[in-house]
Amino acid sequence: MTTVRSAAAAVVLAVLAATGCSSDPRQGYSFEPAFRSDVKTVSVPVWTNNTFYHGLEAKVAQALVTEINKSTPYRVTSTGNASTDLEGTITAVEMRPLSTGRDSGLVQELSLEVVCDFTWKDNRSGKVLVARRNFMAARSFVPANGVKERIEIGENAAVQQLARDIVAEMRSGW
Secondary structure (H helix, E strand, C coil): CHHHHHHHHHHHHHHHHHHHEECCHHHCEECCCCECCCCCEEECCCCEECCCCCCHHHHHHHHHHHHHHHHCCCEECCHHHCCEEEEEEEEEEEEEEEEECCCCCCEEEEEEEEEEEEEEEECCCCCEEEEEEEEEEEEEECCCCCCCCCHHHHHHHHHHHHHHHHHHHCECCC
């Protein structure tokens, strides 16, 4: 009797699990892969930088390569050998004050924002897989006395956040 109940419970759970899953991840749970299965390789050339923050384009490219290798099934390769290219342009870098000292009025915390346009394109078909304009990532740092974080702290944090967000945009069906 216990075996029959266990088998019946297993059947009910399997039916519930199957009906709760969807092939479209926007419709519920899905067994579909998070990343495109037709893409195997990505090239990440150094991006164009239209700002006065020179060297940021190399930091973005390196952060993207690291993030793609870390969190996707894709392999990063050179431009001529890749099935897809992830190209972009850094269009703006802004620093915005987040807080000021109550007594001095001096800036205590700053936000560094990096804005870019990027395109992920399939080299085999010419199809654009993902394209975003005015895509932004921002991180804060504290240059105030006591902490005295350098601007590079904010730059590196914003670049890392930008790379994570761009790779998240490379997910299929999201």
